[in-house]
Amino acid sequence: MPRLYPVLEAIIAAWKRQDVEGVLACVTDDIVWRNSSGYAPAIRGKAAMRTALHNMKVAIAPGSNTWRIFDYAESDDRLFMEGVDEFTLTTGQHVAIPYAGSLEFRGLLVSEWREYFDGRISADMKAGKPMTPEVREMISRPVAK
Template identity: 45%
Template sequence: MARLFSILSEVIAAWQAKDVEAVLAHMADDIVWHYAAPGMPPVRGKAGAEKLLRRFQADMHDIQWRIFNHAEAGNLLFLEGVDDYRTTDGKRMAVPYAGVLEFQGDLIIGWRDYVDLGVIAAQKAGEPFTAQVEALLARKAGR
């Protein structure tokens, strides 16, 4: 397994275990996290990352963080996947994304997720998954 992807695998395991502290242990103190680049301003620093993670944790259950493809180039990890989970009110969400994680040593210093906020809003409003989302969900995860 590639070095950076193995670190991300630890982050995924911690997130699925709802261990926010273990997730944060993989982030630099000055991390810059673009949760929905370019649609939202970035979260800066571990305190901001913790606040975002705790907000997510409150409404994300039965998390299936599926990664279809990944590649490493230097200190960068590129990802393609779907976040598949249930909200507190039982609604299934499936959010396709592409992401780039930037590392300094073993710590994540930059995290940029590229998601379609319109897809998230439609699903939160109760609309069914689009054919495009269904097709992505049907893919076999690579990890």
């Protein structure tokens, strides 16, 4: 029986509703969020994460988020995941970013969140380029249960 995965499910459910406070309820006050795959500094602290999420929220069309997880594994206080962030920007571009990530927990709250993805895919799709056949194949998988 997974212990940590339900926390990620709660985060995903909150973010699909664009519920920033619902996401923040699942993280520690001193969260370290490495959401840029290393090309920008980590977001540190719940207040900074709130600002980042609000900025993301206004850029994503309401109801368009279909973030999903394909595989995950738990080990002690870590959850490893593979999935896709998929949404439509308010400017109309459809974006699908395959990624892998790791969540470190303190109790049942996320204390560090690391994401790994190809920033070129993100930039291309945000610029309006179509989804490549390779990305389509990568994200056309059953979701984790």
